[in-house]
Amino acid sequence: MNPLLKFEKYEIPIIARRYQYQFSETELIDMKDQVSHRGYLTKGQLIKIAFWKAPRSSKHAIKNSEEYVSEITRLAFKSQNERVRIEVLNLLDGVSWPTASVILHLFHTDPYPIIDFRALWSVSLEVPKQYTFDFWWTYVNFCRLLANKTGVDMRTLDRALWQYSKENQTTKIQ
Numbered sequence: 001m002n003p004l005l006k007f008e009k010y011e012i013p014i015i016a017r018r019y020q021y022q023f024s025e026t027e028l029i030d031m032k033d034q035v036s037h038r039g040y041l042t043k044g045q046l047i048k049i050a051f052w053k054a055p056r057s058s059k060h061a062i063k064n065s066e067e068y069v070s071e072i073t074r075l076a077f078k079s080q081n082e083r084v085r086i087e088v089l090n091l092l093d094g095v096s097w098p099t100a101s102v103i104l105h106l107f108h109t110d111p112y113p114i115i116d117f118r119a120l121w122s123v124s125l126e127v128p129k130q131y132t133f134d135f136w137w138t139y140v141n142f143c144r145l146l147a148n149k150t151g152v153d154m155r156t157l158d159r160a161l162w163q164y165s166k167e168n169q170t171t172k173i174q
Contacts, residue, residue: 003139043062049106077108105155113157113158123139
């Protein structure tokens, strides 16, 4: 697995400014201070995040108890182990790797990209049949290095990767 950006690095901020997603992310971004102060997500916040990322499967997030959501997300935010951070979130009903990556992207203090078929396409990667930590960690490190080299924050990079695919990906999506 060798990620390779499909467009020029200098284009990241330009493409990111064209970003348009079907649902507004403003409410999610506005939750950051509250989540950071508390140290975990509430069930209601998890449901909003799951709906933003995957509306069809978000109904499963309702199955989680309030206590379970707070314990799992607290562990993900406090852990020093990268594998624990991402994989523990997948224990939540309605959360798979892409939604777990949104949680870390928006609410962890360290920079994390959102793993998404569009973003992966923009860095010349195929969506794996099953995500693994090694795949995830390679992608995270590639995105962190790219963001650092280009002087953009992870949200800007994520928007650019998603938007570039939206504008240019012509292959049929599974």
